Amino acid sequence: MLLRAVASPLAASFDRLVARALTGRSAASRRGSSAEGLDHPERVRALEQIEALYQDLALEDVDAFFGPPGSAQPSLATIGAVGHGPSRAHVVDASWPSVVKTFCADVADRFAATRENHRAHARFFLGEGKDRSAAILVHGYRGGQLAIEERVWPVRWLLERGVDVALFVLPFHGPRAKPGTGPRFPSSDPRFTNEGLRQAIGDLRALVRYFREARGARQVGAMGMSLGGFTVSLLATVESSLDFVVPVIPLCSFADVAHAAGRLVGSPEEQAVQRALLDRVHHVVSPLARPSKVPKDAAVVIAGHADRITPIAHAQRIASHLGADLFTFPGGHLLQFGRSEGFRTVGRMLGRRGVFRAR
Numbered sequence: 001m002l003l004r005a006v007a008s009p010l011a012a013s014f015d016r017l018v019a020r021a022l023t024g025r026s027a028a029s030r031r032g033s034s035a036e037g038l039d040h041p042e043r044v045r046a047l048e049q050i051e052a053l054y055q056d057l058a059l060e061d062v063d064a065f066f067g068p069p070g071s072a073q074p075s076l077a078t079i080g081a082v083g084h085g086p087s088r089a090h091v092v093d094a095s096w097p098s099v100v101k102t103f104c105a106d107v108a109d110r111f112a113a114t115r116e117n118h119r120a121h122a123r124f125f126l127g128e129g130k131d132r133s134a135a136i137l138v139h140g141y142r143g144g145q146l147a148i149e150e151r152v153w154p155v156r157w158l159l160e161r162g163v164d165v166a167l168f169v170l171p172f173h174g175p176r177a178k179p180g181t182g183p184r185f186p187s188s189d190p191r192f193t194n195e196g197l198r199q200a201i202g203d204l205r206a207l208v209r210y211f212r213e214a215r216g217a218r219q220v221g222a223m224g225m226s227l228g229g230f231t232v233s234l235l236a237t238v239e240s241s242l243d244f245v246v247p248v249i250p251l252c253s254f255a256d257v258a259h260a261a262g263r264l265v266g267s268p269e270e271q272a273v274q275r276a277l278l279d280r281v282h283h284v285v286s287p288l289a290r291p292s293k294v295p296k297d298a299a300v301v302i303a304g305h306a307d308r309i310t311p312i313a314h315a316q317r318i319a320s321h322l323g324a325d326l327f328t329f330p331g332g333h334l335l336q337f338g339r340s341e342g343f344r345t346v347g348r349m350l351g352r353r354g355v356f357r358a359r
Contacts, residue, residue, distance in 0.1 A: 102198075306330065
């Protein structure tokens with residue numbers, strides 16, 4: 001109780017400060033954006049036209065939109081090693097070709113323009129011996145710097161329990177971004193955002209197969225934070241061979257984030273119309289659009305009580321859809337006070353599911 005009383009207000013204030021820096025836009029910058037410079041009637045027309053692009057898709061036929069699952073054949077570059085004894089692991093940087101052909105032809109040239117994004121990237125931590133499981137970890141928005149992600153995630157904790165780790169880089173982030181620029185995904189153009197998630201799911205499905213086929217992994221699952229939490233929740237509704245999923249402080253709705261950030265225009269009633277339309281435009285990539293393919297007892301959602309970037313309502317909706325247990329810690333999105341107890345909850349789930357190797 002004391003931790004929550006002290007930590008939660010601090011974490012919430014820090015989240016608000018950073019959120020304003022990340023998502024706040026001046027009136028001038030909005031006018032300069034082809035998407036955000038539109039008034040209410042123009043936005044409605046544009047969103048309705050985009051919605052029509054997806055109207056004939058059968059959501060249950062995941063390969064029709066995301067493409068058939070491939071298998072990564074990565075180029076590997078040895079970085080070094082970490083740990084000692086049973087928890088020692090070889091550290092390897094992997095990259096492999098990523099599909100950049102878009103579903104929406106209108107964004108094809110823009111989407112393919114970043115050459116760095118034509119290859120998927122991940123950092124592998126590969127332990128000794130066989131009969132190991134694997135966890136694919138997916139970062140949040142503006143993440144993907146691998147040296148930092150090693151410290152954000154409990155990599156050593158997983159290695160000590162006989163689990164190989166892959167730090168996956170989302171499209172247009174880290175080494176997949178043009179040097180000196182920020183990530184182009186997510187975008188104010190919903191089509192571009194949908195394509196980024198489509199590409200990410202294709203890359204992740206290929207990575208799941210790599211660990212199963214090339215590494216002989218016993219079980220393969222995914223954990224994701226924030227935007228990564230959205231991505232792995234979506235993956236759980238697409239990839240039937242995923243064994244477990246752990247969304248952490250997950251995003252659930254781009255429309256809700258846009259509304260909270262003041263990115264919608266007009267009266268409250270007009271904003272409500274835009275919000276509903278934006279949700280429908282993103283429905284094809286929503287983690288709530290399809291039933292989960294992961295067993296309910298193989299999913300845990302972790303949320304921050306004081307999160308003001310993806311507030312707890314996002315996690316509650318995802319947990320309800322997955323049928324997952326929801327654990328909340330006192331901290332926020334960035335200052336994650338109390339998060340370690342959440343991973344102990346994850347550890348108990350992974351132990352029950354046989355993901356950990358007997359020691």
